[in-house]
Amino acid sequence: MKKYNLESFELSQAYLFFWDKLEKANYFLENVLDTVDEPLDGRLLQELMKSPVGDGGQWDMVANLVEKYGLVPQTLYPDSFNAKNSSIMGSLITTKLREDCLKIRALATSPSATTRATLSAAKEKMMREIHLILTLMLGPPPSPKDKFTWEYYTKDGAYKSLSITPTAFSDSLADKDVLRACNGANVHTLFSLVNDPRNSYLSLLSVSRLGNVWNARPITYVNVDMPTMKSAAIAMLRAGFPVFFGSDVGKYSDSSAGIMDTELYDYELGFNVRLGMHKAERLMTGESAMTHAMVLTAVQVEDGKSVRWRVENSWSDSVGEKGYFVMSDEWMDEFCYQAVVAPEFVSKEVKKVLELEPTMLELWDPMGALA
Numbered sequence: 001m002k003k004y005n006l007e008s009f010e011l012s013q014a015y016l017f018f019w020d021k022l023e024k025a026n027y028f029l030e031n032v033l034d035t036v037d038e039p040l041d042g043r044l045l046q047e048l049m050k051s052p053v054g055d056g057g058q059w060d061m062v063a064n065l066v067e068k069y070g071l072v073p074q075t076l077y078p079d080s081f082n083a084k085n086s087s088i089m090g091s092l093i094t095t096k097l098r099e100d101c102l103k104i105r106a107l108a109t110s111p112s113a114t115t116r117a118t119l120s121a122a123k124e125k126m127m128r129e130i131h132l133i134l135t136l137m138l139g140p141p142p143s144p145k146d147k148f149t150w151e152y153y154t155k156d157g158a159y160k161s162l163s164i165t166p167t168a169f170s171d172s173l174a175d176k177d178v179l180r181a182c183n184g185a186n187v188h189t190l191f192s193l194v195n196d197p198r199n200s201y202l203s204l205l206s207v208s209r210l211g212n213v214w215n216a217r218p219i220t221y222v223n224v225d226m227p228t229m230k231s232a233a234i235a236m237l238r239a240g241f242p243v244f245f246g247s248d249v250g251k252y253s254d255s256s257a258g259i260m261d262t263e264l265y266d267y268e269l270g271f272n273v274r275l276g277m278h279k280a281e282r283l284m285t286g287e288s289a290m291t292h293a294m295v296l297t298a299v300q301v302e303d304g305k306s307v308r309w310r311v312e313n314s315w316s317d318s319v320g321e322k323g324y325f326v327m328s329d330e331w332m333d334e335f336c337y338q339a340v341v342a343p344e345f346v347s348k349e350v351k352k353v354l355e356l357e358p359t360m361l362e363l364w365d366p367m368g369a370l371a
Contacts, residue, residue: 003172004162007155010074014083015166018134018141019069020061021053021090023212025097025130028052029123030214032101033116036108045101047364048209052097053090056293056370057212059192059244059340060220064213066187069144070166071173076148082137089137093130100126142166186342191354193229193346194221194338196367197280199359201225202349206358207368221367222353226333228346230306234299235345242295242312246338246369249292252331258320260311260335261328279334289366290337297324305329337367 031048038044082089100123107114107122142148148169150162164172170187199205205221233243253260268274282288298310309332311325343351361367 004152004160005154005156005158006152012072012074012077014079014138015072015077015141016062016065016069017055017083017086018077018138019065019144020057020212021093021134022127022131023065023068023214024053025093026127027212027214028097029100029104029126031209032104033108033119033123036105040105043364044209049098049101051094051370053093054370055086055090058210058219058246058370059190059338060217061212063187063190064211064216066170067216068213070168071170072142072148072166073150073152073169075152076150077139077141080138089133093133096126096130096133190340190342192221192338192340193224193232193350194367195226195229195279195336196221196223196283197278198283199223201228202353204353204356204358205361205367207361207363207365209363210368218358219368220354220358221338222350224350226336228350229336229339230329230332232341232345232350233296233339234301234306236341237296237299239345241342242297244293244340245296245336246290246293247332248288248290248335248337249294251288251335253325255313255315255319255325258325260325260331262330262334263328283366286366288335289369291369294325296339306332 028048035045035048103126104119104122107119144166147163147165150164152160152162154160194205196205201223203223205223207219210219233245236243249260252262252264254264277285277287279288294314295312296309297312300307300309306329308329309327311327313319313323313325315323317323
């Protein structure tokens, strides 16, 4: 808003949504090509086919999309019906991709010994069909390579017209001296901290075959303890930046009241049953995983310790307090798994982890859940 002297401003979510669906479809088909020797009923193929174009995602996927496609103002590509109600479109594309998976595998094992070039040509035809579905249901988005013309009025009432490409526009928003886009900082330098007590702290984690843009930035996490994660989140908030975080939102949560608190329900009092699994055990048994991404917008600190957090959710203004939740610090300890931070808010020791070789987790690992 400062950059363009605007009263209010919103980026187009539908623009990245379109390209995310397209890239996830391509990522899935590339994985299919890469796994033709794997059994169809094996765990890997079944996991790949479970939700190839889900609406969720990880932070590195956002960075990949912005890097390749840039950003556009919401007025240039506003939300359509199917962008806000994506289940039918997602179901259609998922069904088609599963069918395409069978076709590719049949071609790969045909007696004619199909070459990789033939398989790639078949995949490209499938991708053109996916592109057509997305275009018909969401509308054609601005081209990332062509300039768009954005006409707007400043908060002083002056008419302005800007002709720029989506990538150049996103670069203009990342200027640290003006408006900081996508979580309040440079999208390309932000990275994920996770708290996974199953694995060693100060280690780099990644998830096999999880992503959206093929051969782009991989999904990586720096595994830290909760005090480190909370310290970085507090520093981000104090600097005026909201924090993207992933958690298991359904646990000890009341969406109507907008409360997330480990003391919300007393199962021992009601049923004389004590539930005592710790965080690592919940991950190991499938009891917990990242299920939803939200944004930290404020924190209450008393005597140098965080007490509770204000969370902005995406489930409309009718949930919580006009879309906002209050999260206790204890709930964050138990059910928060990820926070996206800028490098200047962590120690050199934490930043150095990004240089390590990652420990590769399987696709079905809880850390592979799409928030």
